[in-house]
Each structure stands twice: as C-alpha cells, then as structure tokens.
Amino acid sequence: MLEKIIILDFGSQYTQLIARRVRELNVYCEIHPYNHLPEFDDTVKGVILSGSPHSVRDENAPEVDLSLFHQKYPLLGVCYGAQYLAQKMEGNVLPSKIREYGRANLSTINNDHELLKGLSDNTQVWMSHGDTIAEVADNFEVIASTDSVHVAAFHIKDTKTYGIQFHPEVTHSLEGKLLLDNFLVQVCGLSQDWTPNSFIESTIADLQEKIGNDKVVLGLSGGVDSTVAAVLLNKAIGKNLYCIFVDNGLLRKDEFEGVLKQYEGMGLNVKGVDSKQRFYDALAGISDPEKKRKAIGRVFIEVFDDEAHKIEDVKWLGQGTIYPDVIESVSVKGPSATIKSHHNVGGLPDFMKLKVVEPLRLLFKDEVRRVGKTLGISDELLGRHPFPGPGLAIRILGDITPEKVAILQQADKIYIDNLRSSGWYDKVWQAGAIYLPVQSVGVMGDERTYENVICLRAVESVDGMTADWSHLPYELLAKISNEIINNVKGINRVVYDISSKPPATIEWE
Structure with a gap:
C-alpha cells in the first residue's frame, strides 16, 4: 500500500516545488486542485494546503470543505493555506500594514512542537503575502514569530494541525526542508521509503x-x-x-x-x-x-x-x-x-x-x-537536453525546406559539440541554434555576401517554467561563431540570445 501526502493546490506558483521537496524526502505525494478533490482514504497520511495568488478576503477566494480531512489527518497550511485555516476558525486575516515579501527571520521559535524541532534561533524564512493573520481563535497557539509578523506559525491545540505564513519549500527558507521533514516524520509518522x-x-x-x-x-x-x-x-x-x-x-x-x-x-x-x-x-x-x-x-x-x-x-x-x-x-x-x-x-x-x-x-x-x-x-x-516535440521546425523561423534543415543541423552540431568539449553542456539546461529568416550583408575574402543569420540560445533552468540565459564565455562564443561561419555555407552572421523566460520563451516559436 503506497502511503502518500495530499497537496491541495490553491494556485500558488510554488505548489510543484512543495511536492518536489516532499519527494526529495522520499515520501510520495500528489497534487490535486482544491476544486478537484481526491478520495481521502487510508493511504493518505497527511494534507498540505498550498499558497495562492488570491486573498482569503476576496469574494471569490478558493474554498475547500475542511471537514473532509481536518482532524482526520495531520494538516499543514502554507501561507494562504494557513490564513484560510485561521479565517475559517474564528480568526481574522487583514491586509498587511507593511508588505511581507522576501527574507525574514524567526525571532521566536517554540521548539517543543514537533513541526519546529531542531530549527535554529533566528533562522531565515521566505515570506510572500499581502495579508497577515491578525487574530487567532482561543484554541490556536502561536509557535513562531518574526519582528513584523506575530503569527508566523501556529498550532491548533489537541490536533495535528499547523499553519505557517512563510514558504518552507523555497531555498531562501534555510531550514525549510527540516520543517517539512518534521511534518512528514514527526507529525505524520511516514517511513520515507519511496525511492x-x-x-x-x-x-x-x-x-x-x-x-x-x-x-x-x-x-x-x-x-x-x-x-x-x-x-x-x-x-x-x-x-x-x-x-x-x-x-x-x-x-x-x-x-x-x-x-x-x-x-x-x-x-x-x-x-x-x-x-x-x-x-x-x-x-x-x-x-x-x-x-x-x-x-x-x-x-x-x-x-x-x-x-x-x-x-x-x-x-x-x-x-x-x-x-x-x-x-x-x-x-x-x-x-x-x-x-x-x-x-x-x-x-x-x-x-x-x-x-x-x-x-x-x-x-x-x-x-x-x-x-x-x-x-x-x-x-x-x-543528460540530454530537452528537445521540442516538433524538432527543428520551430527553430527554423518561416517555412521549412530540406536545405534550411541541413544548414541548421550543421550549425547546431558545431554549437553542441563545442558545448560538450568545453564542459559547458552539462552546465546548461537547454541549448540549440535557431535559423532566422533574415539576410545580412557580409564580406568573405574579396566578395560581399548576403546570407542568413544563426542565433544561439542557451538557458539555465530547473523545470523550464522559468529560465535565465546562460553566461557562456566570450571566448567560447567566438570560437563557435567562427566555426559556423567558416563551415556552414549560407551563414555569414551569428548572434546570441540574452533573453530570460519570462518575458521571452525558451524556444522562438
């Protein structure tokens, strides 16, 4: 029987990251939208409520029937999830007087609670919310605070329900993985055998x-x-x-x-x-x-x-x-x-x-x-880089001909071979050459040319959802450009794409 954690997604950009952190701790978990609930059976050992771009105070804020799992399973509310628990249980969530985004430190921590065991005094966490929990019900106890956020973490007495107003899944929360490990092992009793x-x-x-x-x-x-x-x-x-x-x-x-x-x-x-x-x-x-x-x-x-x-x-x-x-x-x-x-x-x-x-x-x-x-x-x-399903068709801007494919294949091979030989291939998440429908003037020998342009693209990413352009050494780019122009007939200019995603995408089409 495969034991699991259920993560209910309220639309946070970090929801998949929560799941990946749980999986890294050798615990199987599943993400389900708050409005497409799974069956809560004996295989479920705990529930995590994600963050959200919404406010619990919004008229159309995401809602879920807590009676399906609250007090039946250990529960951890993260950011919106924590605010939702507080609001639904006679607390009060209000707009923050100051914007609570970025690094913060837990100035007080109650390590007697299983969730916070082993966390260091003043440990750094990552905040990302416009609302804050202003009041909690009598059966809530505050177990961590920052200088500006009184209810940074809470526990509901006589239950295994916790809430935190920071994000343990991001690397900026330096001991976030320990907190999640505490929830999975100390609170939920999981054996961490999903390998x-x-x-x-x-x-x-x-x-x-x-x-x-x-x-x-x-x-x-x-x-x-x-x-x-x-x-x-x-x-x-x-x-x-x-x-x-x-x-x-x-x-x-x-x-x-x-x-x-x-x-x-x-x-x-x-x-x-x-x-x-x-x-x-x-x-x-x-x-x-x-x-x-x-x-x-x-x-x-x-x-x-x-x-x-x-x-x-x-x-x-x-x-x-x-x-x-x-x-x-x-x-x-x-x-x-x-x-x-x-x-x-x-x-x-x-x-x-x-x-x-x-x-x-x-x-x-x-x-x-x-x-x-x-x-x-x-x-x-x-270790192969991701490659688009339509292949080079979306790396050739404009119509496709066998001649254009052959030109791009040659240029792309020179590019990738150089990344491999220089040791950069494994440092880059994805790389490829793009054939542009642009002709530019050039000089080869004593003759003027009017030929096509190749654009080189290389990005660093974790999952392709966001990406930054790779800062390849100028010497390497110069070598690649020189080899392409000298060896690929029909190309007289090479450029390098320094756009990040967003706003650009990784592929050009």
Whole structure:
C-alpha cells in the first residue's frame, strides 16, 4: 500500500516545488486542485494546503470543505493555506500594514512542537503575502514569530494541525526542508521509503498485472522520458513491447542513426522509420508556428498508426507522460493557469483504438532521471537536453525546406559539440541554434555576401517554467561563431540570445 501526502493546490506558483521537496524526502505525494478533490482514504497520511495568488478576503477566494480531512489527518497550511485555516476558525486575516515579501527571520521559535524541532534561533524564512493573520481563535497557539509578523506559525491545540505564513519549500527558507521533514516524520509518522528502487519494483509489478501478455507499442523520441518509459516497460513485458522511432527529418544531425544504435544496444525491440519526405511534404509552404506544429502532429500520428497496424493484436499505447503534464492538464482553468497544452495527456485520436499506459505519470523530470540511472541507462542519454516535440521546425523561423534543415543541423552540431568539449553542456539546461529568416550583408575574402543569420540560445533552468540565459564565455562564443561561419555555407552572421523566460520563451516559436 503506497502511503502518500495530499497537496491541495490553491494556485500558488510554488505548489510543484512543495511536492518536489516532499519527494526529495522520499515520501510520495500528489497534487490535486482544491476544486478537484481526491478520495481521502487510508493511504493518505497527511494534507498540505498550498499558497495562492488570491486573498482569503476576496469574494471569490478558493474554498475547500475542511471537514473532509481536518482532524482526520495531520494538516499543514502554507501561507494562504494557513490564513484560510485561521479565517475559517474564528480568526481574522487583514491586509498587511507593511508588505511581507522576501527574507525574514524567526525571532521566536517554540521548539517543543514537533513541526519546529531542531530549527535554529533566528533562522531565515521566505515570506510572500499581502495579508497577515491578525487574530487567532482561543484554541490556536502561536509557535513562531518574526519582528513584523506575530503569527508566523501556529498550532491548533489537541490536533495535528499547523499553519505557517512563510514558504518552507523555497531555498531562501534555510531550514525549510527540516520543517517539512518534521511534518512528514514527526507529525505524520511516514517511513520515507519511496525511492527509485521501490518505484521501479512496484511499477514493474503493476505493469505486469495490468498488461499481462498483451502487446504495447511506444513511440521513442530519443529524449529522457520516452527512453525511461521504454526501459521500464521492457523490464515488465520484454519482447511484447514494440518501440517505433520515427525520423521526421527535423532531428539534430546524425541523431536518428546514433540514438537508434544506442536503443538497439540497450536490448529494446525498436524499429526505425524514415519518414523525412512525408513530413517535408506536409510542411511545404507553411510558416505559421501553430500550423507547423499541427502538421507535424498529424503526420506523426499517421506514420505511427501505419506502423502500429503492422503489429498484430496491439492493445496498448505506451507514453512518456510525466507528472507536470498530468498536473497541468487537470489544472486547466483553475486553479493554476497554464501556457501550453500537452500532446500526450488526454487520450488519442478516435481511430487509434488503444488503451494508454503511462509508467512515468507519477514522476517529476528529476525523478525520471534518477529512476533512469537506477535502471542503468547511460548518463549520455539521461543528460540530454530537452528537445521540442516538433524538432527543428520551430527553430527554423518561416517555412521549412530540406536545405534550411541541413544548414541548421550543421550549425547546431558545431554549437553542441563545442558545448560538450568545453564542459559547458552539462552546465546548461537547454541549448540549440535557431535559423532566422533574415539576410545580412557580409564580406568573405574579396566578395560581399548576403546570407542568413544563426542565433544561439542557451538557458539555465530547473523545470523550464522559468529560465535565465546562460553566461557562456566570450571566448567560447567566438570560437563557435567562427566555426559556423567558416563551415556552414549560407551563414555569414551569428548572434546570441540574452533573453530570460519570462518575458521571452525558451524556444522562438
């Protein structure tokens, strides 16, 4: 029986971070929107109420039926969650007289309480709220304060209910992880046994029970998620897993052949399908980014369906869906706003009559990598940068032609090879070259040229939701620029993108 913590999401930007911190402490947890409540059963060992961009004083503030879990399970309210508990239990929440954002220190701490055991005097925490708890009910006891916030933390007497007005999940709360560990172990009594090994064992057993002797078809992309999903399924059902790796003509240079060889070396039952021309034909003359994405998605499904029909009696489609995809697909229109939809959540076209199996749907990206390492997948595959599903099509601004793809592949290979040889590849979260629909004048030898521009992009990030541009050394950028201009015919200028996300996105389309 998998014990778990339920995190109720009121729309905070930090909700996923709470979950990741809990997972880092080897405790399984699930995020559920406050308005899509899960079943509260014996597997639930505690509940965390997240923060929110809303005020509890708003007319349409998020609300939840506390009677479903309060006093039935240990409960921790974080920021909005704490204010919500106070407000609903005869306390009073008012606008702060001073803005309570940023670093603060707990000037008083009652370490007698399980939640705060071991926290240092004057420990630094991170505040982020416009309201404050001004009054609490008689059965509340204040267990921590800062110089400006009297009720920084509280406990409801004779219960296992706590509230804190700061964010323990962010690194600026220096002992936040200890506080969360106290809640999980001291308050909830969890055993902290959710590890990559335990996940692998239980997932393989579940897959074997669910799938039996049925056949599964899975589309490999060369990326981390589909690779780890394939290896897990392979361990569970062996040769009943049929992997298909489609060359859409929009992969990096030599990637199709190289990754296919790696897959075969891993013992996967994989078939490579060269469909480059089919994709190029579908993309001919299309410049609009969304139309390019839709054309690629449509052709991929057609190719994949053609190949799947060549395998007799396939019953299942394997997918590399991971937990952020699941969270965001459930959270559409509330509470969390999302920028993109996810192609691998929410079912299949009607003509593909397959059941879906998603062995990684419980995991965050960093957990997928840890599971992959435990499965023995090479660091080279696990350390690959994220690569967009539409491939180089959204790194070529404007229409797609095989000639433009070839130019970008050459420039991109020079870029990535230099990042690897210089030791920068593993310091960067994602990098790639972009082909711009801009021609500029140049001089090569005694002749003037009028050729295209390549833009280099490299970012640092944790999960891609936000990103900052990587400060690559000037010497390295100069070397890359020189090699691209000297070796890639059709390029006479190289620029570097120094935009952060937000306001820019990582990809250009």
